[in-house]
Amino acid sequence: MGKVICVANQKGGVGKTATANNIATSFALEGKQVLVVDLDSLCTLTKANGYDPAKFETSVASVLENPQKVGQAIYESDIEGLSFIPSSPMLDALELTLISKKDKYARLKKALDKVKPIFDYIVLDCTPSLSTFNINALVAADYLVVPAETKYQSDFSLEVFLSTFETMKSTLNPNLKLLGVVATMFNGQANEDKEVLAEIQSKYNLLGVIKRTTAVSSSVKKGKPCVVANRRTVVAQEYREITRKIMKMVEE
Numbered sequence: 001m002g003k004v005i006c007v008a009n010q011k012g013g014v015g016k017t018a019t020a021n022n023i024a025t026s027f028a029l030e031g032k033q034v035l036v037v038d039l040d041s042l043c044t045l046t047k048a049n050g051y052d053p054a055k056f057e058t059s060v061a062s063v064l065e066n067p068q069k070v071g072q073a074i075y076e077s078d079i080e081g082l083s084f085i086p087s088s089p090m091l092d093a094l095e096l097t098l099i100s101k102k103d104k105y106a107r108l109k110k111a112l113d114k115v116k117p118i119f120d121y122i123v124l125d126c127t128p129s130l131s132t133f134n135i136n137a138l139v140a141a142d143y144l145v146v147p148a149e150t151k152y153q154s155d156f157s158l159e160v161f162l163s164t165f166e167t168m169k170s171t172l173n174p175n176l177k178l179l180g181v182v183a184t185m186f187n188g189q190a191n192e193d194k195e196v197l198a199e200i201q202s203k204y205n206l207l208g209v210i211k212r213t214t215a216v217s218s219s220v221k222k223g224k225p226c227v228v229a230n231r232r233t234v235v236a237q238e239y240r241e242i243t244r245k246i247m248k249m250v251e252e
Contacts, residue, residue, distance in 0.1 A: 002035070002119035003250050004112060005179070006141035009148060010164065011157035012128030015184035017044045018216045018226070019147040020125035022236070025225040026243035028081035032120040035074065037108075038087035039137055040127045046086040049077065050223020059088035064098065064133065067111035074115065079228065083119075095132050105172060108136035130164060138168045138176060143250060145207065147182045148200065150193040155200070162204075179249055180205030182242060185212045208242035210235055 007020035017040070024036035038045040039060055043053040053059065058073040063085060073085045098104045112122055124137040138144070144165060148158045158181070169176050181204045187193045188211070200206055210216075211234060219229035227236045 002033075002112075002116040002122050003143065004116070004122045004124065004141045005143045005145055005246070005250075006124045006126065006137045007145050007147065008124075008126040008134060008137060008161075009146050009158065010128060010130055010161045011149075011154055014128075014149045014154055015147045015182070015210065015216070016128065017048060017125050019145065019182050019184065019210075019239075020123050021045055021048060021225045022216075022227050022239040023145070023243050023246065024121070024123040025079060025082055025227050026240050027121045027123070027247070028079055029227065029240070030243065030247065031081065033081050033083075033118065034121045034123065035083045035085065035115065035119045036123045036125065037085045037112075037137075038125050039091075039108075039133045040087055040125060041089055041091035042127075043087040043089065045125045046084070048220045048223070049084070049225070051086060053086055053088055056086045056088075059086045059090075061088040061090045061094050063111045064091075064094060064107050064136065067107050067114070070111035070114055079225075091133065098132055104132055105135045105139050108133075109140035112140050135168070135172070138165070139173050141173070141176055143177050143179045143246075145179050145182060145246070147184045147210075150183050150186045150196040150200070152192060152196060155196045158200070178205075179246060180207040182207050182210060184210045186210065187212045207245055208238050210238055 027034045062069045063073050126134045215230045215233040215235040219226040222229040
């Protein structure tokens, strides 16, 4: 059965999509069959891979509306072994209709349970909030990876989010495990960054450090993940190493 990894943080601008996108692609580059799911109504991951969300007949909104449609919403990427479920701007409107449903937090899990046997890994890219869809992701996931920028404000938000994680674990998904934190946008010349990184290391399992660089943003312009578009960069190599570390942790 495929392992479901949720990449989430309540704070925006900390590199969630870049982390989810590059980890998912790195799994595929390691020879795994991978599905990445875009749960952001801004369709950030879908667009970052060069796709126009408007051109897909089915999306993650279709899946959350009717989990039976999950097979119709999976598309193959041009990277071998990597498939994806695109997002849709209709997600925000859908959230209003799901509020009254008894299974509103279990819909994604119902859908993914149907396709877990055909994938080695399923990676979920979440919005910077605690929306109905993010709760769906945390309920569906086996593991959680948290990207966190090495800034004081982000460090505080990390503590808040991981407190939320503990609540989620105790109430909705007791099997959810925190794999660790990916420190992002690290500037080794700034004291603030070095202090926050040390704080993260002292409290959590540090999966890796992604330096502040243009490699990720330039890869978005190319419509490819950094590990493909700029594969020789330090950032790409770090994402590959983080992925191998995750594989070792969950496959032992």
